[in-house]
Amino acid sequence: MSQSYNRGLVEDFGRWKEFSAGMWAWIFHKFTGWVLIGYLFTHIAVLSTSIGGAQGETTMVGGEELNVYTATLQGLEGLFLIRLLEVGLLAVAVFHILNGLRLLMVDLGVGLEAQDKSFYASLVLTGAITVASVPTFLTGVTI
Amino acid sequence: MSTQQAEPESQEAPEDPAMKGAESPAADEQTGGGMVDDHAEKRAELEGETVHIKVFRYDPEVEGKQEPRFDDFHVPFEKGMTVLDAVMYARDEYDSSLTFRHSCRQAVCGSDAFFVNGKQRLGCKTQISDLEQPVRIEPLPHQEVVKDLVVDMDHFYDQMHTVEPYFQDEDTPATEDLEEQRQTPENREKIKMSSRCIWCGACMSSCNIAAGDNEYLGPAAINKAYKFAMDDREDEQIKEHRLRILEQEHGVWRCQTQFSCTEVCPKDIPLTEHIQELKREAVKKNLKFW
């Protein structure tokens, strides 16, 4: 054996079709966890711009005097993109929570033989809850 | 170099046609007649046909073969043909330089774990009729390739030895006082699955964490540690010693419960379950206030 060959990371994302349930669960959990962290910081940053609302600070919107906090929220919620992102955020949060519960079960050694089924159940439930939320999130907004 | 290769082949060669002879018509009819089986139809389709396999090739010692490539072989299908049978046929009939490890051909020795159609499997335990063609046969990922399907297993064995895979006793009695050490049936049942490991390395190769962290003990070694840590015949202090090895930075806590190892283990060992149990044991050992 004079030398050997390092094939590197063979099972990279190019092989995503071969990933199993547990692997997808892990990828989605990481992804959703970090999206939630990202959202948390954006959330704090955006809302901190209207912190003056607590002191009764106001701003003019369309010739009307509004509390800055109210104005910021109404401005955001009036955007179709924001409403769409809210649906996405809900989906991400619901999946993270459901799969998080699955992972806690896995940590406790409960139902490990059904870990793939509980992952699919998390996915299906997330889908159902997300779809059910659409009427609530997307009413009263124009594109 | 070529003489070295020829040696193991000439040992296998006489044995092999004999085996195939034993399997041929008479035996086929017998099993075929009474067989009621999900795959019967698929097998019947393949009967009399060839199986298309694509085999990873690499040879650092032959010029022109140093660049890895895939070779195609069309192997005549036989009922009951495994992936190992197919590569053996390809080697014996088409290209005697095709190199891979194998020995027992019955999922006992653990030498023929390959990466078949994107999954770590034992060649001798995988029916070729269950796979989609062309069947892609590669060496185990995340290990250095020595030649063709042969990978360097040293690191895997090192990790296995790290967990001290042997029975330990605090004070072994004098030779004349040695006696049989009995195990309760319940305890035997507890470690039964963990004791089935054949050191094939499939689990370690499938593990995404082990691929990124070379020091991670890996599922097989942790499972081996489980076998001893859960054995009642070892003293409590030794179990603690084992848990101290396992709870280190590159021990059980690296596991992210992706279940890849459990999916691929040819001996159906519930690896993730064992790793999780050891995580809980490690936590319990460190909680001293109740």
Ligand code: HEM
């Ligand atoms: C009921 C709500 C939640 C549950 C049940 C939950 C559950 C979990 C669990 C069990 C893990 C560990 C996964 C593992 O074993 O590797 C985890 C990871 C994580 N969670 Fe949550 N979580 C929840 C809410 C949140 C929220 C609100 C955030 C963000 C603000 C968040 C961010 C994360 C992050 C960043 C990780 C680490 C991901 C990684 O592995 O890199 N989680 N969560």
Ligand code: SF4
């Ligand atoms: S635990 Fe299973 S996959 Fe891993 S080395 Fe042992 S037999 Fe092979």
Ligand code: FES
């Ligand atoms: S040849 Fe021994 S395990 Fe396959």
